[in-house]
Amino acid sequence: MDDQIGWAKPFIAMYANSPIATLILDRTLEIQWENKAAKSGDSLIRQLNWDDCLIRAKQNGLLTCLHQGKPFTLANPLLFRPPVHFIFQPQTDKEGLLQGVLVHIFQDTNVSSPEWKESMYQPANVYNNQFRMPLSQIFSVLNLLQIEYQKDETLQKYLGNINWYCYRILRTVVNFSMDNRIQSGQLKPKMQAGDLCRFVQVLCKDTKELVQNAGYQFFYEVPSIPFITLYDGDLLLCAICNLISNACKFTNPESSHITLKMTVWEKQVTITITDNGSGIKPQVLKRAFERFYSFDPQTGAPCGDGLGLFICRFLLQLHHGTLAFQTKEGEGTTAALTLPMIKPSGDAVFCDAPISLTRDRFSNLYVILSDAIPPDI
Numbered sequence: 001m002d003d004q005i006g007w008a009k010p011f012i013a014m015y016a017n018s019p020i021a022t023l024i025l026d027r028t029l030e031i032q033w034e035n036k037a038a039k040s041g042d043s044l045i046r047q048l049n050w051d052d053c054l055i056r057a058k059q060n061g062l063l064t065c066l067h068q069g070k071p072f073t074l075a076n077p078l079l080f081r082p083p084v085h086f087i088f089q090p091q092t093d094k095e096g097l098l099q100g101v102l103v104h105i106f107q108d109t110n111v112s113s114p115e116w117k118e119s120m121y122q123p124a125n126v127y128n129n130q131f132r133m134p135l136s137q138i139f140s141v142l143n144l145l146q147i148e149y150q151k152d153e154t155l156q157k158y159l160g161n162i163n164w165y166c167y168r169i170l171r172t173v174v175n176f177s178m179d180n181r182i183q184s185g186q187l188k189p190k191m192q193a194g195d196l197c198r199f200v201q202v203l204c205k206d207t208k209e210l211v212q213n214a215g216y217q218f219f220y221e222v223p224s225i226p227f228i229t230l231y232d233g234d235l236l237l238c239a240i241c242n243l244i245s246n247a248c249k250f251t252n253p254e255s256s257h258i259t260l261k262m263t264v265w266e267k268q269v270t271i272t273i274t275d276n277g278s279g280i281k282p283q284v285l286k287r288a289f290e291r292f293y294s295f296d297p298q299t300g301a302p303c304g305d306g307l308g309l310f311i312c313r314f315l316l317q318l319h320h321g322t323l324a325f326q327t328k329e330g331e332g333t334t335a336a337l338t339l340p341m342i343k344p345s346g347d348a349v350f351c352d353a354p355i356s357l358t359r360d361r362f363s364n365l366y367v368i369l370s371d372a373i374p375p376d377i
Helices: 003-015 050-059 062-067 114-148 153-183 196-213 233-249 308-318 364-369
Strands: 021-026 031-034 072-075 084-092 098-107 192-195 218-221 228-231 258-264 268-274 322-328 332-340
Touching: 003 021, 003 031, 003 098, 003 153, 050 062, 050 072, 050 084, 062 072, 062 084, 062 098, 114 153, 153 308, 153 364, 192 196, 196 218, 196 228, 196 233, 196 258, 196 268, 196 364, 228 332, 233 258, 233 268, 233 308, 233 332, 233 364, 308 322
Parallel strands: 218 258
Antiparallel strands: 021 031, 021 098, 072 084, 084 098, 192 228, 258 268, 268 332, 322 332
């Protein structure tokens, strides 16, 4: 792939078979890639004069929006019937400079249309299912090979690496699937009433077992007093485990000291996750919550898919919560999330915290933590 659009690899995989015409432009706004829907003979891009549309977009402020990192929508520039709309989504590098643009072209829709959203974001959900099945088969074969050749240390090392990279693929697919649900407005919390303290205790117990097996020192302090509130356990698990995963990822296991502390107030709880890692540079921290902004906390170099913290903050916002960081270079970072008490109504569904959150190797806790911790096969 051309170096000019190396950033676009995940989008090409995501939208290659999308029914929505999708283009990838370089920083000069030249078309570098089209998906199947855009290339087909009866596609919108073939019916329209792209150059005229681009001129109209520039006249309406396209360039200003792109260089500010803001999306731009051009509504039916050539008065097509049914109307045709263009969505330009800028992609920037770690310094905020424009790398290129992702363009979606669709007809007779509006952004709030459920039909459009379903077709727009269907590919990621399809890929989620299509990836899981072959990956589960790969994991099964790896397990058999590990048992068969357990005395071959060199082969065991190779099998472990394959296993870890498979989990990285699975983690990326899960993140892209969740991001697409967010962008389409389809991610809705399933709130149930329960004891949040008990839920976090179970989460920490299972997390401690996983991370300590990988050499990390993990400690937790969770009150035993009940804190009854409405919450979505699956979404909170994803948010908290993302933060623990980051703490592990950027901390040396041999000298690690990672602590989760939960404090209960009258009408809210605070959960802090503190590590003694390298800390985060100020210029990197400023962009930490940007969608697709991946970074090494010290160098700022790309690291991961850039969705973890974006998703994490969104999930907490669904619970009316907040997320903030305190960091000092060379000493570590503290992630602090706050969740208000949401009083259950009379018809609320009550649920008990599960005994374990690691039901199998495809559980959310296992997959999310695998991003920082190579799982045993």
